[in-house]
Amino acid sequence: MPLGSDRKETTLRALDVVIIGGCGHVGLPLGLAFADRGLRVVLHDINPDAVDDVNAGRLPFAEPGALEVLHAVRASGTLRATTDPATVCDAETVVVVIGTPIDDHLNPDLGAVQQAIGDIAGYLVDGQLLVLRSTVYPGVTAMVEHLVANLGLDVDVAFCPERIAEGQAMRELYELPQIVASRSDRALERATKLFRNLAHEIVHLEPEEAELAKLFTNTWRYIKFATANQLYMMANDFGLDYERIRAAVTYHYPRAADLPGAGFTAGPCLFKDTMQLAAFNNNNFHLGQASMMINEGLPLYLVARLEQSFDLGELTIGILGMAFKAESDDIRSSLSYKLKRILRFKAARVITHDPYVTVDDDLVPLKQILDESDVLILATPHAAYRDFTTTKPVIDIWNLREQGVQA
Numbered sequence: 001m002p003l004g005s006d007r008k009e010t011t012l013r014a015l016d017v018v019i020i021g022g023c024g025h026v027g028l029p030l031g032l033a034f035a036d037r038g039l040r041v042v043l044h045d046i047n048p049d050a051v052d053d054v055n056a057g058r059l060p061f062a063e064p065g066a067l068e069v070l071h072a073v074r075a076s077g078t079l080r081a082t083t084d085p086a087t088v089c090d091a092e093t094v095v096v097v098i099g100t101p102i103d104d105h106l107n108p109d110l111g112a113v114q115q116a117i118g119d120i121a122g123y124l125v126d127g128q129l130l131v132l133r134s135t136v137y138p139g140v141t142a143m144v145e146h147l148v149a150n151l152g153l154d155v156d157v158a159f160c161p162e163r164i165a166e167g168q169a170m171r172e173l174y175e176l177p178q179i180v181a182s183r184s185d186r187a188l189e190r191a192t193k194l195f196r197n198l199a200h201e202i203v204h205l206e207p208e209e210a211e212l213a214k215l216f217t218n219t220w221r222y223i224k225f226a227t228a229n230q231l232y233m234m235a236n237d238f239g240l241d242y243e244r245i246r247a248a249v250t251y252h253y254p255r256a257a258d259l260p261g262a263g264f265t266a267g268p269c270l271f272k273d274t275m276q277l278a279a280f281n282n283n284n285f286h287l288g289q290a291s292m293m294i295n296e297g298l299p300l301y302l303v304a305r306l307e308q309s310f311d312l313g314e315l316t317i318g319i320l321g322m323a324f325k326a327e328s329d330d331i332r333s334s335l336s337y338k339l340k341r342i343l344r345f346k347a348a349r350v351i352t353h354d355p356y357v358t359v360d361d362d363l364v365p366l367k368q369i370l371d372e373s374d375v376l377i378l379a380t381p382h383a384a385y386r387d388f389t390t391t392k393p394v395i396d397i398w399n400l401r402e403q404g405v406q407a
């Protein structure tokens with residue numbers, strides 16, 4: 001198809017954007033942001049409950065600022081959700097942002113994107129722009145290009161990785177530069193135009209560069225947190241307070257200002273993407289793998305330290321915070337659950353609390369956990385845990401509370 005011949009076709013399309021995986025943690029904020037800019041958006045998702053939530057004006061998960069936008073775009077009629085993949089053929093742009101997990105062997109599940117494209121293949125039409133937005137193993141964009149070509153379709157393919165952090169999505173979508181990559185000038189131009197609806201700055205890369213850019217972004221954060229966690233354990237084992245040392249290191253010293261505090265480094269992205277990069281490099285990524293051992297080892301370290309001070313077999317341990325990060329209801333890959341599993345084996349009893357999590361029947365009220373625990377572990381630094389009063393020891397690796405104690 002000659003350059004520009006799709007333009008006439010696209011003006012006839014009923015929708016600007018269909019998002020595959022549109023009711024997930026990335027797809028929904030993105031769809032809301034596009035719809036808020038006046039684009040006609042449909043969110044396609046295989047999760048009927050999430051689709052029902054969105055169409056009823058509810059968020060399937062917590063995301064600050066998103067509910068107001070959802071109400072506004074439903075009122076203006078620019079956004080709806082559906083489980084029907086046939087809606088794909090009505091859109092100028094199809095964005096794919098399904099989950100891209102790793103398997104039991106820490107290898108990327110390369111079939112996830114393939115499966116999702118396969119599911120919509122019958123509804124893709126010539127002239128569309130297909131934007132891959134999931135975080136992918138290097139080479140997946142090329143694989144998608146081949147898939148589309150093998151279907152005999154003239155569809156432009158671009159890779160534009162999402163870089164928001166959960167909880168910050170509705171701000172960062174408008175503030176972060178957007179990485180836009182494609183092998184074709186036309187796709188690059190179309191994807192750039194799409195993301196100009198949100199971002200002031202667009203950064204162009206080749207697809208493979210962009211795939212690595214996204215993995216490097218998350219891996220860099222994972223390694224930084226591992227560094228902090230290792231230094232925390234080192235100081236702690238030496239009987240010293242890591243936070244006092246960190247405060248001195250970073251005080252008016254810009255070269256070390258980004259040394260993070262210690263804490264559980266968890267969630268659906270950083271660990272997974274570091275392991276994707278390791279798999280990509282033939283499992284030869286010592287820094288990433290060492291970071292995984294440190295970050296994933298922190299709950300074990302805490303329990304081992306507690307065993308030195310307490311007879312855990314006699315005690316009720318309370319875990320405060322089950323979400324993987326502060327002010328979130330997301331428990332995916334949360335290290336609080338790893339801690340709970342270890343303690344269930346070692347302690348007389350383990351009870352848990354979280355002010356945001358709704359998908360865990362095992363949680364108890366805050367008053368009960370404070371009353372019944374002998375020792376409390378602050379696993380997630382929700383602001384709600386900053387100020388409660390208790391006479392029980394509170395193990396506070398995050399340094400959230402002034403009167404917390406070290407492990």
Ligand SMILES: NC(=O)c1ccc[n+]([C@@H]2O[C@H](COP(=O)([O-])OP(=O)(O)OC[C@H]3O[C@@H](n4cnc5c(N)ncnc54)[C@H](O)[C@@H]3O)[C@@H](O)[C@H]2O)c1
Nearest residue numbers: 021023024025026045046047098099100116134135162166
């Ligand atoms: N969560 C984050 O903070 C974040 C940030 C940046 C990038 N990412 C990346 O974005 C991608 C999505 O992550 P997420 O956290 O939104 O995952 P998620 O599980 O919250 O959302 C994925 C959605 O896709 C739906 N889905 C799965 N297969 C589908 C299919 N074949 N057709 C239609 N819908 C389908 C699921 O029902 C779900 O609602 C991943 O690659 C992730 O690494 C995530």
